[in-house]
Amino acid sequence: MGVAAVVAMLSDIFALLFRSHARHTRRMSSPSLAASRRTIAPQLIAILIALQGGAVALSRWLLPQPVPRLGVADQLIYWDGQIYAYIAAAGYSWNPPVILGRTETLAFFPGQPLIDNAIMRLTGAASPLCILLESLLTGLLSIIAFERLAKRLLAPRPAALATIVFALWPASCFYDMGYPTGLISICIIAALSDHLAGRDWRAAAWLGLGSGIAPTVIFVGFAIGVVHLLRWEHGGAKRARLLPLLAWGVLALWGPLGFMLYQAIRFHDAFAFISAQAAWGTAPRVHFRCLRLIDAGWYLCQPAAGIRELRTGYHMINAEIWREGVVTLEQGIQRLLNFGTFLLATAGLAWATVVLPRRAIVVAGAGWAVYFGYLWTIFSTDQNLLSVTRLLFPAIALCLGLGDLANK
Numbered sequence: 001m002g003v004a005a006v007v008a009m010l011s012d013i014f015a016l017l018f019r020s021h022a023r024h025t026r027r028m029s030s031p032s033l034a035a036s037r038r039t040i041a042p043q044l045i046a047i048l049i050a051l052q053g054g055a056v057a058l059s060r061w062l063l064p065q066p067v068p069r070l071g072v073a074d075q076l077i078y079w080d081g082q083i084y085a086y087i088a089a090a091g092y093s094w095n096p097p098v099i100l101g102r103t104e105t106l107a108f109f110p111g112q113p114l115i116d117n118a119i120m121r122l123t124g125a126a127s128p129l130c131i132l133l134e135s136l137l138t139g140l141l142s143i144i145a146f147e148r149l150a151k152r153l154l155a156p157r158p159a160a161l162a163t164i165v166f167a168l169w170p171a172s173c174f175y176d177m178g179y180p181t182g183l184i185s186i187c188i189i190a191a192l193s194d195h196l197a198g199r200d201w202r203a204a205a206w207l208g209l210g211s212g213i214a215p216t217v218i219f220v221g222f223a224i225g226v227v228h229l230l231r232w233e234h235g236g237a238k239r240a241r242l243l244p245l246l247a248w249g250v251l252a253l254w255g256p257l258g259f260m261l262y263q264a265i266r267f268h269d270a271f272a273f274i275s276a277q278a279a280w281g282t283a284p285r286v287h288f289r290c291l292r293l294i295d296a297g298w299y300l301c302q303p304a305a306g307i308r309e310l311r312t313g314y315h316m317i318n319a320e321i322w323r324e325g326v327v328t329l330e331q332g333i334q335r336l337l338n339f340g341t342f343l344l345a346t347a348g349l350a351w352a353t354v355v356l357p358r359r360a361i362v363v364a365g366a367g368w369a370v371y372f373g374y375l376w377t378i379f380s381t382d383q384n385l386l387s388v389t390r391l392l393f394p395a396i397a398l399c400l401g402l403g404d405l406a407n408k
Helices: 003-017 021-029 033-037 041-062 072-076 080-090 111-123 128-153 156-168 170-176 181-196 200-211 216-234 238-252 254-267 272-280 286-293 296-318 322-355 358-379 397-406
Strands: none
Touching (some): 041 128, 041 170, 080 111, 111 128, 111 181, 128 181, 128 358, 128 397, 156 397, 170 181, 200 254, 216 358, 238 254, 296 322, 322 358, 358 397
16 A cells, blocks of 8 residues: 555544534534445554554664564564464463463463464464464454444444544554454454344353453453343343353353363363463452552552652663663653553543443443453552553443544
8 A cells, every 4th residue: 555545544534533523513413324334444454554564664674683584473473472372383381380470371361372273274384474464354353343333332423533542542553463452352342242232142152252362351241241130130030041141151251161171171270370370470468459449549659650760760871771771761651651541541431431322331331340350450469550551452432432532
């Protein structure tokens, strides 16, 4: 795609973002069928590919490269993506006791490696390029899926703005890193869409697939499960409907249940994946974590800690302690960015709770379930605000809320 085409697409999006409010009011007073059918996902996908491709090209041109020089796929797949690629090629291993800082493969759910392994077998290629393309393709498809859901829940212009937020949310950079970010989003969006359409068993199947890819999807399943539980509680013939309710719950958890069965058979410990989390540190006691969640000072100290890290890093660099100074600076920047993203996500979820139709309040509820699940599993521990942009990305209602806010 030429530069001119990308520039034209960017201008279309900026025109959408900064269109006058008066003109918007006239259109929204009598929304047309054409407006409801207009799609922005292909343009966003093209822009995202251009931005990420440009970033890759610049990094290979400007940054020092290893010797021998790595291929593009090998260079892009790193961090957790490398672990998923290793599991896809070599399978799981378990080497207790867990040592702090030594990552165990069982800490990672099997959905992504299984799909990657299947692609490798079908193509007959063990190249990481297969993993990279799968990760990128599912990421781009998730943008199309999100736009369809947004059009269903919001007016045309807020839906388009919400799609822009979703596509350009910083976590989209993980689409070309071998991460399951796109797969997770697709499973969550499909489950919520099927639930809203009354296709309960299909929604459960999507939740089961997603929860086998990442535990975050379990929080979404919890929110939808609460809706089913309330329906069961307020409906008649409870005894007759109890078995289908339990079957729905099992189907919604078939991914992690299968993973636990695998661990029980191979490693004689169905909960080894929980023990493997100790590589990132031991979590504080439950009562201490509860106190952190309600302690306003714990939240407010995050930006202050980031500013201290920036100052410390600056002084270390001035003292020619280069490596440690740069690392400390990066920690401060990351902490401040994570805190800002956390506030933005909170605002988006709060607004989505207000503006989404009552019939779709489960979408906001699923977002809050992911939000509080993140607070409990990450923020209440000594990991503080870690990877907020990626770990709160599955709370897709925040993008719907921010899109509607941007329309005001």
